[in-house]
Structures are given as C-alpha cells and as structure tokens.
Amino acid sequence: MTERNLIVHRKSPASVASIWAVLADFPHLAKVWDGLKASEAIGGKTTGVGARRRVRLSPVGTMVETVTAWEERHAIATMNEPSALVPFKHAESRLVLEPEGAGTAMTFHYRYVPRGGPLGKVTGPAIDRMLTATFTSMLAAVDKAAGREG
Numbered sequence: 001m002t003e004r005n006l007i008v009h010r011k012s013p014a015s016v017a018s019i020w021a022v023l024a025d026f027p028h029l030a031k032v033w034d035g036l037k038a039s040e041a042i043g044g045k046t047t048g049v050g051a052r053r054r055v056r057l058s059p060v061g062t063m064v065e066t067v068t069a070w071e072e073r074h075a076i077a078t079m080n081e082p083s084a085l086v087p088f089k090h091a092e093s094r095l096v097l098e099p100e101g102a103g104t105a106m107t108f109h110y111r112y113v114p115r116g117g118p119l120g121k122v123t124g125p126a127i128d129r130m131l132t133a134t135f136t137s138m139l140a141a142v143d144k145a146a147g148r149e150g
Contacts, residue, residue: 002004006110006132010139013103014146018071020097026092027053031140034058035134047106061085065093073097080112088112107143108135 012019022032027041037056040063045051053068062083069077080091089113098105110131114124 002124003111003113004128006108006112006135008049008108008135008139009064009131010106010108010136010143011100011103012106012143012146014098015102016073016097016104018146019104019106019142023076023095023097026067026076027050029055029138031051033138035137036135057086067100068092069094076088087116087123088114089135104146106139108139110135 024047025031028039028040028045030036035058037058039055042052042054046050047067048070051070053065055065057063063086063150064081065078066081068079069075070146075094075096076096078092080093082091087110091110092111093111096107097108098107112131114127116123121146136146
C-alpha cells in the first residue's frame with residue numbers, strides 16, 4: 001500500500017514560545033483539543049525524544065504516540081502506533097513552528113499507510129479529507145490555547 005502525505009498550515013498571532021508551551025505539555029493534548037476524548041502519559045518521560053502518550057480518539061479508537069524528534073521551540077515529530085479501530089497501519093507526524101512577523105507559522109506534516117490493501121487505496125482520499133479536517137481543528141485548538149498562554 002502506498003504511503004499518503006498530508007500537510008496542514010496555520011498562521012497564528014501567538015508567539016512561537018506560547019505555542020511551544022502548549023505542545024511541550026505533550027501528554028495533555030486532550031486538555032486543549034476536543035478532537036481527543038483523552039490523552040495520558042505512558043511511562044515517566046513526558047518531554048523530549050522517547051516521551052510517549054496514549055490518545056483516545058473521537059469517535060473511537062486509541063493510538064500510542066512516541067516522540068522521535070524534539071527541537072525546542074521549533075519542531076516535534078512522532079511515530080504513531082494505531083489500534084485495530086484506526087484506519088491505517090502506520091503513521092508519522094511532524095509539526096514545525098517558524099516565526100512569522102510577531103506570530104508563528106505552523107506546518108503539520110502527516111504520513112500514513114492506510115489499512116485494507118486495494119480497499120485502502122479507494123478509501124485513502126476520504127481518509128485524507130477526514131484527517132485534514134482533524135489536523136486543521138487541532139492546530140486551531142493549539143493556537144487558541146497559546147493565546148491564553150501568552
């Protein structure tokens with residue numbers, strides 16, 4: 001099955017430091033984004049490479065995310081281990097922050113391999129649309145939370 005790639009952009013009036021403060025609370029994304037039912041740390045490491053969290057997705061499913069890159073105030077990348085109810089086999093993400101004027105440009109890259117062999121190829125575009133809307137919502141929630149931080 002062919003890997004699929006998504007990119008979502010958002011410009012924020014919040015500073016890089018304010019946005020990073022939200023992202024650096026890695027285990028607790030569900031506190032700022034209602035796209036998750038819950039999120040929690042797995043193990044004692046909650047920041048930096050190797051930090052892990054379990055997320056309960058809306059409407060169903062869970063996923064374990066492990067930080068694979070942590071560039072302070074610039075980027076965070078994860079490897080995602082989906083459960084049986086999630087429609088892909090493997091996924092990775094990278095969120096990059098760049099100063100833009102007094103604000104921040106956020107770019108979220110998501111790479112995934114759909115489940116289902118040939119059927120996955122057919123359902124890929126629908127999954128892309130759903131994931132793009134989901135990630136757009138996530139960036140908006142991080143932006144809103146960062147505005148409260150700053």
